[in-house]
Amino acid sequence: MKRRKMLLVLSVVVMTIFAGHMYAIAATAKNHENLTISAGGGHAMVIREDGSLWAWGINGNGQLGDGQGGDLWHFESLPIRVMDDVIGISAGGAHSLAITGDGSLWAWGWNIFGQVGDGTMVDSFMPTMVLDDVVKASAGDMHSLALRRDGSLWAWGSGLYGRVGYTADEAILNPTKIMDNVVYISAGHFHSMAIRDDGSLWAWGGNGFGQLGDGTLDDRREPVYIMSNVISVSAGENHSLAIQEDGSLWVWGSNEFGQFGDGTHSYFDEFYPYPTRVMENVAAVSAGRFHTIAILADGSVWSWGSNNHGELGIGMEAVFWTFEPAPTKVMDNAASIAAGSGFSLALNPKGEVWGWGFNEFGQLGDGVLEDQVTPVSIIDRTLLPGADRGEAIYAPGTGNYVFIIIGASIFLLLAVMAVVFHLKYSKRVWSFFCRARK
Numbered sequence: 001m002k003r004r005k006m007l008l009v010l011s012v013v014v015m016t017i018f019a020g021h022m023y024a025i026a027a028t029a030k031n032h033e034n035l036t037i038s039a040g041g042g043h044a045m046v047i048r049e050d051g052s053l054w055a056w057g058i059n060g061n062g063q064l065g066d067g068q069g070g071d072l073w074h075f076e077s078l079p080i081r082v083m084d085d086v087i088g089i090s091a092g093g094a095h096s097l098a099i100t101g102d103g104s105l106w107a108w109g110w111n112i113f114g115q116v117g118d119g120t121m122v123d124s125f126m127p128t129m130v131l132d133d134v135v136k137a138s139a140g141d142m143h144s145l146a147l148r149r150d151g152s153l154w155a156w157g158s159g160l161y162g163r164v165g166y167t168a169d170e171a172i173l174n175p176t177k178i179m180d181n182v183v184y185i186s187a188g189h190f191h192s193m194a195i196r197d198d199g200s201l202w203a204w205g206g207n208g209f210g211q212l213g214d215g216t217l218d219d220r221r222e223p224v225y226i227m228s229n230v231i232s233v234s235a236g237e238n239h240s241l242a243i244q245e246d247g248s249l250w251v252w253g254s255n256e257f258g259q260f261g262d263g264t265h266s267y268f269d270e271f272y273p274y275p276t277r278v279m280e281n282v283a284a285v286s287a288g289r290f291h292t293i294a295i296l297a298d299g300s301v302w303s304w305g306s307n308n309h310g311e312l313g314i315g316m317e318a319v320f321w322t323f324e325p326a327p328t329k330v331m332d333n334a335a336s337i338a339a340g341s342g343f344s345l346a347l348n349p350k351g352e353v354w355g356w357g358f359n360e361f362g363q364l365g366d367g368v369l370e371d372q373v374t375p376v377s378i379i380d381r382t383l384l385p386g387a388d389r390g391e392a393i394y395a396p397g398t399g400n401y402v403f404i405i406i407g408a409s410i411f412l413l414l415a416v417m418a419v420v421f422h423l424k425y426s427k428r429v430w431s432f433f434c435r436a437r438k
Contacts, residue, residue, distance in 0.1 A: 037347050039288075039340030040091030041141065042361055045098075046079070046353055046379065053086040053098055054079040056365035061094045062125030063109035069125040077362030077369060079378070083127055091340070092139025092187070097146075098127065105134040105146055113142045114173035115157035121173065131175045140187030140235075145194075146175060153182040153194055161190050161206030162221030179223055188235025188287070194223065201230040201242055209238040210273025211253035217273055227275050236287030236339075242275065247297060249279035257290045258325025259305035265325045279327065288339030290323075293330070293346075301334045301346055302327040309342040310373035311357030318357075318373050330356075331375055346375065353379035 036047040043057030043064060055064040056079045062069030065082040083106070088099035095109030095116055106127040107116040114121055117130035131154065136147040143157030143164050154175040155164040162169075165178040179202070184195035190206025202223040203212040210217055213226045227250070232243040239253035239260070251260045252275050258265040262278045284295040291305030291312060303312040304327045310318035313330040331346065331354070338345040343357030343364060354375040355364035362369060365378045 036087075036089060037336060037338045037345045037353060038089045038091040039286075039338040039343060039345050039363075040096070040139065041093035041341045042075075042363055043091055043094075043096070044338070044340060044343075044345060044355070044363060044365060045082075045089045045091050045096060046347075047086050047089055049351065051085045051087065051101065053082045053084070053089065055082050055091075055096070056080065057363045058094070058361045061110035061123050063091070063094050063096050065096060065098075065108040065125070065127050067125050069109075069123060075361040077365065078367045079365050088135075088137060090137050090139040090187075091338075092144065093141035093189070093341075095139055095144070097137040097139045097144060099134050099137055103133045103135070103149065104129050105131040105137055107144065113158035114171040115139070115142055115144050117144060117156045117173070117175050119173050121171065136185060138185045138187040140192065141189040141237075143172075143187060143192070144175075145185045145187045145192055147182055147185050151181050151183065151197065153178045153180070153185060155192065161219045163187075163190055163192050163205035165192065165204050165222060167221045184231075184233060186233045186235040188240065189237035189289075191235055191240075193226075193233045193235045193240060195230050195233055199229045199231070199245070201226040201228070201233060203240070207273070209254040210271035211235070211238055211240050213240060213252040213273060213275050215274045217271065232285065234285050234287040234339075236292070237289045239287060239292075241285045241287050241292060243282050243285055247281045247283070248277055249282040249285060249294065250275040251278050251292075252276060255325075257306035257323040259287075259290055259292050261292055261294075261302075261304040261325070261327050263326040265323065284337060286337050286339040286344075288344065289341040291339060291344075293337050293339045293344050294327070295334050295337055299333045299335075301330040301332075301337060303330050303344065304328065306342075309358035309371045311339075311342050311344050313344060313356035313373070313375050315374050318371055345378075351379065352377060 038045045045055045056076050059074045060072035066080050085101045086098050090097045098106045107130050108124040108127045111123045116124050118128045131146055133149045134146050135149050138145045146154045155178050156172045156175045159169045164172050181197045182194045183197050186193045191211050192205050193203045203226050204220045204223045207219050214224050229244045230242045234241045242250045252272050255266040256268050281297040282294050283297050286293050293303045307322045314328045333348050334346045335349050336347045346354045355378050356372045356375045359371050366376050
């Protein structure tokens with residue numbers, strides 16, 4: 001009798017643990033409201049709802065922050081966990097920035113121009129704290145920007161073309177104050193942009209393609225005024241985008257690949273150095289290297305520009321020198337977007353992260369080293385509890401959890417029935433067989 005009771009108790013404990021584990025997985029799959037995404041030159045990052053930071057893609061300069069690096073061909077095609085308590089991120093050309101809950105800014109990756117901001121020019125394979133009291137950060141190709149709580153803007157990294165806001169071209173190895181009264185920032189490939197608290201937009205740095213928008217092609221080593229009533233801005237490689245208070249989208253710079261989104265494209269030596277209105281009802285925008293993606297007020301995602309690797313996500317065959325100069329719808333119901341170098345990311349309100357475009361080095365984080373011309377799921381395949389370096393837990397959608405739970409329930413029911421049968425009828429069955437043998 002004691003033995004049977006022990007078996008029964010053990011069975012109940014095992015079933016309770018198993019059921020609890022299945023419930024935890026199912027609940028986690030639906031709880032991603034606070035995710036944040038960022039796409040860089042060849043890597044990407046996401047913040048999960050628990051504040052953990054995950055990264056994937058190229059890692060030759062340590063830009064993933066996992067302690068690896070030094071091999072230019074090293075990459076991770078599945079997300080790996082980097083650090084915790086993160087509230088803000090920005091992926092640059094080959095370096096990364098992250099803000100933790102206490103306002104401290106951490107940086108790692110490529111550092112030949114001092115873009116990490118740790119006072120050296122040596123690549124950093126692990127996160128290093130470089131500044132405190134930070135509320136927003138933006139990583140460019142070879143420089144970095146940080147906005148502190150008091151509204152002051154700080155910059156460091158390559159000084160070429162004046163992108164860090166100084167007259168000299170030498171590298172700035174430590175964060176240095178640029179201007180005050182700033183509320184929003186964006187670091188591009190050669191230039192930088194900032195919005196002040198009065199809604200005015202300012203820009204500085206390389207301007208060979210008219211990407212500053214000041215009506216000239218002259219580099220600016222100090223911030224210059226561009227336009228007013230701006231609430232958001234995104235600096236790409238050779239073009240820039242701004243959203244005004246009324247939801248109108250403005251663009252300037254190079255339109256060689258149709259990255260303006262007005263249905264036209266220009267020759268390589270034609271530039272537009274002044275803001276041009278191209279779209280209405282825009283809620284968010286992100287400038288990639290040669291393409292653009294935007295979210296409209298209804299949550300729909302639209303893209304235009306270069307499509308060499310399928311970065312527009314519209315199903316168009318990806319071949320060299322293909323582009324689409326008119327906005328084309330990609331998907332519905334998006335909360336945020338991020339355009340990288342030849343690839344794109346989107347996050348929906350359910351917390352599902354989707355990616356498309358260039359994927360030769362795992363930039364999409366789906367574990368498949370093939371370019372994708374339409375959105376593929378990233379977060380549900382890899383970022384479940386227990387996933388770690390080199391380990392992927394497949395769960396492509398919430399519907400799969402329903403089948404998992406149903407299957408688990410059936411299994412548990414059968415297990416309970418087996419235990420009950422054993423406890424209640426085992427003696428009778430054994431007696432029957434013994435009599436039959438006689």
